Amino acid sequence: MSLLKKANALVQAKAVVTSLMPCLLGILFAASYYHSFQLANSLMITISVVAFHLAVNAHNQYKDYEHFKGQDSHNNILKNFAITPRQARTVIVGLALFSMIIGLILVDRTGQPVLWFGIVSFAAGYFYSGGPYPISKTPFGELISGLTMGYNITYLATYVNMYQLIDVRGMWYKTLVVAIPAIFTISNIMLANNIADRHEDPSLGRKTIVYYWGKKGGVLLWQVSFVMAYIGILAAVILGYLPTATLLVMLTIPIVWRNTQRFSRHPKKETTFLYSIINAQIILVTTVVVGGLALIF
Template identity: 80%
Template sequence: MKKVSVIKKANALVQTKSVVTSFMPCLLGILFAANYYHSFNVVNSLLIMISVVAFHLAVNAHNQYKDYERYRGKDSHNNILKNFDIKPLQARSTILGLALLSMIIGLFLVDRTGLPVLWVGLVSFAVGYFYSGGPYPISKTPFGELFSGLTMGYNITFLATYVNMYQLIDVSGLWYKTFIVAIPAIFTISNIMLANNIADRKEDPALGRKTIVYYWGKQGGIRLWEVSFVIAYVGILAAVVLGYLPVLTLLVILTIPIVWRNTRRFSAHPKKETTFLYAIINAQLILAVTVIGGGLALIL
């Protein structure tokens, strides 16, 4: 086997290219807190971003490790440890280190801001583990998209919002208000997982994975994938109408032609090696332009 550099091994294990999908909900939550609650704490914002990114990388590495255990001896592009010659001990050490970093920062934020960070953090850690761990991993069920979307899209947005406005007296409705703001993150992030499952629809059943695509079929999965992007845009519009996000976040409407083109390209030929990237591009584009537009509104 050709020798693989440490950097390539680390990148393959933790999937650094996906970090934006956890970073953006953080920025969305910060934007919500600054616009609607007129509150921003730079220290807490930096801490929550580091904690969230570390946790995301730990979950990615854990997913790769569990895939290695399940697919050992099988030919699968999911077997990253085997494909990149990563030792199991290296993977476990990376997972533990990143998880501890996220946990320590999280507990520090609990002390600074309050118990909601602890409860949401515990739920997120549980989903992060059981997504690929335990006797019945979530990733092998039809609920992978739901859990990934809510955990990364909603939980992260909520945490980033809360640590910036925890000191306010009136926090009524924070849970449902944050949910509306988080709709674009929830649906674009879940769509990344859905696109992955659509692309893997032929390989997954043989590996014991019965995702939503297994039950709905290729066309059903693609229709859901397309509708989810529509819901993401509707969510942004609703947040602006309700005053949760500034009007300039509607600059995201300019991304519709690009997102639609990418959506059609994937729908026509859903393949992991070629068109799956469009799911990531769409998610990052929608969330990035939303945050940039909102950021401009705050500056101007």
Template identity: 35%
Template sequence: MSIQNFLELVEIRTKLASILPFFVGVLFSVAYFHQFELGNTLIFFVAMLIFDMTTTAINNLMDYKKAKSKNYKKETNLIGRENISPKLVSIIIITMLAISGLLGIWLVFRSGLALLYMGLLCFIIGIFYTFGPLPLSRLPLGEVFSGVTMGLGIPFIAIYLNVPNSLMDGKALLSILLICIVPIATIANIMLANNLSDYDQDIKNDRKTLPIVIGKGPGLNIYRILVLLGYLAVLLAVLLNLVDWKILVTLLTIPMAIKNTHIFLKKQDKKTTFPTAIKNLVIENVSLIISLIIISIVK
């Protein structure tokens, strides 16, 4: 397998969906708690990224094995298109899973048992998101699990590793939850946009995704709501006096997010309009990250 094929197998271009929430968590630790632990942060970043690549590789392998459309299996899916051995893909998956697992165990020894329970929950959801007789990604639950696991789980763990006592502060927990709605909603929307774009293909492959279960129209309405939900949560956090008002810098990107949303709502296509969902992920989360940096350095 070439490096290019490996990067396509793990869909490296989509890893922003885990990297951006990671930075949200780390910078929230600095901005809100004024704490930062370099060692734990670096170990978690590597473990998280490898595990994200693992779940994506599992997804591609399962899509190949369970595909009912011969055209998809032979021409669309990387494994069939490039004639890659499924056994080799399985070995790569097991290797990456073992590495991320060992790094996770190391972190447990460094930070405490609470991380073990959080990590195990994320591992279970991540694996069964694409693996098993009824993977979560093939059910109308994919948006919920991907959004919450990556959009809340990743920053929450990043914060805990930097500030272990953050779990004991109710006000801090509410602040974390509200701020994390930005990555939760944008990550869920990537999954939703993907399912909306693959609507016809998913019907052929008998996938019961959210748009197929509730209909394409209601799916587009949910997409609209999720685009603005994170912005509303940031505003609410300020109104409740939970975070510094400078986080409102995030709201400056609303016009750009709305513009991208209109483009996608007109046509749902994997190649031409789906990238607008990724652009919104970047726009909303990067503006949130910038606002957290401003809070950290401007007193």
């Protein structure tokens, strides 16, 4: 098996869109609302965020290996791809340190908010699957992942582009409105994963929100979350935080609803779970692309 295939399986590179899009969303917000764009800072925050996301993915795979050691499971990536624990730890530490170094450079360039938001994000990334009480085993996994990746990343990408401005009052809640589609679509990826794993999770000690709400409640929450993502985009446009052309994302509703129905009928990891990722990409990519084109033209 090639080294590239092993690395891709460990870090789950295909999932980086879930961290890349909030980053681009924050950059779009800074450029359209605050009329400020810092190319170097934008590149650095993007690289730092993606590197840390890859490190978190690898850490999650490593912790799953510890749970499934010696067992055959689709979750046991290290065993399935012949990756040694030492190789996994090297990748995790290397990516985390790389992300941290870039983050500290941004702290020096832009100020303390990057440090504090970075610390919170690093802590959430580690404790999601690490520590004595992993967040992934609780009903709060979706909430933490949505806020950390959806809001924190959008905030950081916005801040490093407009930190030099004097009037930044209300930035935290304005960014929160802009980040709503990212918060709900990212948390929905975690929710879909938990819905699909609802039979296996209890035996691993995972009492997620699906454990308490059941399949029906989990699927309903999953569907409502996509509605909230679109409402967030509408609110951001009405309040003037995003370009009016961003409303074109509403044209994707039939596609997203069709995918939502497919997963809702048969929520399975091997077949329909992918629709959660596809829906997140459709909503976030369309928002960023259409909003970016509106700024250019």
